[in-house]
Structure formats: C-alpha cells, structure tokens
Amino acid sequence: xxxxxxxxxxxxxxxxxxELRTDAxxxxxxxxxxxxxxxxxxxxxxxxxxxxxVAFNGLGVVAVETAPDGxxxxxxxxxRFGRPAYAxxxxxxxxxxxxxxxxxxxxxxxxxxxxxxxxxxxxxVWTKALEIPRGEVRPYGWIAAEIGRPKAVRAVGTALGHxxxxxxxxxxxxxxxxxxxxxYSLGGPANKRTILEAEGLDPDELETLARAxxxxxxxxxxxxxxxxxxHAARRITGAHRVPxxxxxxxERAGYRACRxxxxxxxxxxx
Amino acid sequence: xxxxxxxxxxxxDLDLAFEGLVRARQDRLYSIxxxxxxxxxxxxxxxxxxxxxxxxxxxxWDAERIAALRLDAWLATIVVNVARTRARRRxxxxxxxxxxxxxxxxxxxxxxxxxxxxxxxxxxxxxAWANRLLALPERYRAPIVLxxxxxxxxxxxxxxxERPEGTVKAQVHRGLALLxxxxxxxxxxxxxPSGTHPAAHLQEVLR
Numbered sequence: 155x156x157x158x159x160x161x162x163x164x165x166x167x168x169x170x171x172x173e174l175r176t177d178a179x180x181x182x183x184x185x186x187x188x189x190x191x192x193x194x195x196x197x198x199x200x201x202x203x204x205x206x207x208v209a210f211n212g213l214g215v216v217a218v219e220t221a222p223d224g225x226x227x228x229x230x231x232x233x234r235f236g237r238p239a240y241a242x243x244x245x246x247x248x249x250x251x252x253x254x255x256x257x258x259x260x261x262x263x264x265x266x267x268x269x270x271x272x273x274x275x276x277x278x279v280w281t282k283a284l285e286i287p288r289g290e291v292r293p294y295g296w297i298a299a300e301i302g303r304p305k306a307v308r309a310v311g312t313a314l315g316h317x318x319x320x321x322x323x324x325x326x327x328x329x330x331x332x333x334x335x336x337x338y339s340l341g342g343p344a345n346k347r348t349i350l351e352a353e354g355l356d357p358d359e360l361e362t363l364a365r366a367x368x369x370x371x372x373x374x375x376x377x378x379x380x381x382x383x384x385h386a387a388r389r390i391t392g393a394h395r396v397p398x399x400x401x402x403x404x405e406r407a408g409y410r411a412c413r414x415x416x417x418x419x420x421x422x423x424x
Numbered sequence: 425x426x427x428x429x430x431x432x433x434x435x436x437d438l439d440l441a442f443e444g445l446v447r448a449r450q451d452r453l454y455s456i457x458x459x460x461x462x463x464x465x466x467x468x469x470x471x472x473x474x475x476x477x478x479x480x481x482x483x484x485w486d487a488e489r490i491a492a493l494r495l496d497a498w499l500a501t502i503v504v505n506v507a508r509t510r511a512r513r514r515x516x517x518x519x520x521x522x523x524x525x526x527x528x529x530x531x532x533x534x535x536x537x538x539x540x541x542x543x544x545x546x547x548x549x550x551x552a553w554a555n556r557l558l559a560l561p562e563r564y565r566a567p568i569v570l571x572x573x574x575x576x577x578x579x580x581x582x583x584x585x586e587r588p589e590g591t592v593k594a595q596v597h598r599g600l601a602l603l604x605x606x607x608x609x610x611x612x613x614x615x616x617p618s619g620t621h622p623a624a625h626l627q628e629v630l631r
Binding site: 161162164167168170171172173174175176177178179180181182183184185186187188189190192195212240241242243244246 | 439442443446447450451452453454455458459464468471472475476479480522523524525526527549550553554557568569572573574575600603604607608
C-alpha cells in the first residue's frame, strides 16, 4: 500500500462534486433565443441579383434583404425588428433546400415564415402572390380582385412593398396595373427586371405591350383571352394572337377569360 | 439572480425577461444535463430543449401562476426529463443538425496546448469525478447531480424528481457511499492516478 487513503467525508465529496459545475457554451444563449423567436440567425443565400442576407428563427424565415456587409445587416435588422441577428455558417439544410426549390419555381414547397405583427390583409396579399407561377406576372389589381378587395389596389402595392421576404414571397411577379414593371423594394426596379429575366420573362417585351395599351392577348383558335405573361398566352403563335385593350373588348369580341390566369376583375380595378 | 426577481420579471413580460432567465440559469441547466448525459453536444441540446419548453409553458400561463412557481425545482424537472429522454433515444437516433454560430468559430472554447501542469491535473481530476458520476445508476445520479453539482435543496429535488424528500435524501446518501467505494476501489487496484477508467471500478463495486 503506497497510497493509504482516508475515505473522504460527505463534505469533501460535496466539494469535489461542486467542481463539476461548468459554464454553458457561448452558443447556448443565442441558439435558445433563436429557437423561440426572441432573436434571429442570419446568413447569405445566392440569388439572380447576387448574395442576399436571409434571417430566420425557430418560427420561420424573417427577412430577405440586401446589405453592404454583415455588420450593416445586423444594424438594420435590429432597427427593423427589435431583435438581434446572429451570424451563422449556413441555413438549416431543410430550409436551404426548400428555398432553392421555391426559387426554382416549385409551387408546392412549404416554407415557414415568421410574420408576427403583420396584418391579415398583408398576409392575404403575400399568400396570393405565392400563386403567381415563375416566369409570369400579375398586376396589383389582379391581387386586389383575387383577395376580394378590388378597390384596395394601392394598399396591395403598399403591402407588397412591405414584404419582408422578397423572392421567397415573389412580390417581383406583381407589376403595375398599366402593365409596366414598376417599383421593387429589394434594391430598386433594376433588380426586379433582373429577377424576372432570370425567371424567363422579357420585361422589355411586356413594357412594349403596356405602352401600346395592350392588356390582354387572345387566341383566335381557342377564343380565350389571357394576361400577356400567362403561360397559355405565350404559346399562342404570332398569326393567332389577338390583342385587347380591355376585358370588355375581349368579351365583346366573343372571347372568354382564361381560367388559369383569371384576367377578369383586373381592368375594373386598374 | 434569485428566483423571486426572475419570477417577477417573467410574470411581468415574458419576452423581455426570458433572455435574463437564460443568462441567469444556463450554466446550471447545462451542468445538470452534462453530468447526467456526459456528452457536451447532447448536454447543450438538452439545455436548449429545456429552455424552449420552459418558454412555451410560461407563455401559456397567467402572471399569478408564474409568480407561484418554484422556479429552480421546475427548471430542474424539465432538464432532467429532457436529458433522460435523450439518453434513452441516444442509442437509436443521431444528433440533430444545429446552427453553427460564427462568433463561436472566431473564439473557440477549450484549452490551449500549453496548459500549466496544475490546471491539467485539476482538469483530469474533474474528468475522473465526472466519470465516477456517470457510472452511478441513474436513480442515484440525478439526485446527486441536483444536490451536489447544482446545489438544490432536498425539498426542491423532491419536487424536481417527483420523489418523497426522504427517498431523495436516502438516494443522495447511497450515491455518496457508492462514490466513496469507487474511489476506494480505484486506490486499491491502481495507485497511479492515470490508471483504469474509474467507471470500471464502480461497476465492480455495484456487482
């Protein structure tokens, strides 16, 4: 016996065990606050207009934003949402996949959004914008008519301008009621054109029609009229394309509204 | 921060006070989880889960119910239950992907290579105690962790573990006796401190 050992007392054992108390890792606080939605995490994601900052928490995606750098994003984020934003290395894998699929045109992709504090009207507008297929656009008046508020065209424009998650909620697919591309909250109208082009649309062509006062395109074979960017309208070959200045013109000529892009109600509002 | 101050703040404005609660109790919940589970990543997940559950529960309660809470006993209940569930599931499922905070990468925790000898010895001693604790049967480990690592009172441990206070006292007593026996077995079989894993000795004692 080289080490005769006296059995430690309860107090001595307690003192040893007390040493087992340890500091929590510094990530525990931010990740906990992010999980319950009292703070947000952020990283960047690729987009047709370059890398965008995307903030999220346990409730869903909070914001998609342009910023010169991470620090600038953090500052504007806390001013806008009253919550800190912590930089993380990457989006959670599932969310990253869902966003990529949504931007790729997938319409049955579910992405949770943190829309606390937003009005029912705003949610209605953004939910409706989600129905617009990739590569197509709809006028503000279309959204207003579809959500049953045909006179609220201006309010629809405001709600779209306040969309906190552009691209994920495709407010870039909503254009002015006269058919011009119009404003865009995410860094200005040039970005809107770039994104629409990346989605396979020709903004110049749309604006040429708009300037000529053409709001609808009909097909003299099907006798159906559509919004100009409707997938169905774009398949009408040159000789069969019949331009209309208003829905009334179309109806008078014996055409019916397309059931896919639902152009009725738009002109009344616009 | 004491219970009364935290409870007053939580019942007044949960969203405003919750960060304060996490700051005030994160070391305790993490330590409890770590000493029950043994693995730092699992322990961090468990502590986070416990806080999330606490937040959700508090969100559904009125101010009166929050003010009447035995906060530390309640938090201990949650983290012990979460840790137990994780321990049971651990064998079958892998860990879930968690966010990597960049500030974390900038300042990695952990010790440098040039730790002074005294500190290294101390760390080894702590590690040995952690392993002795992990080798205890669960029914003794949780009460010992709550009593001697966290420092809860027996009345609080009784609430947290939903066992009579007398049972808890007896389990803590028995747990300490087992630790003492493990220590004794270690010193008998191997005089060098860097010898066999202490758990092996305790397993012998328990047989």
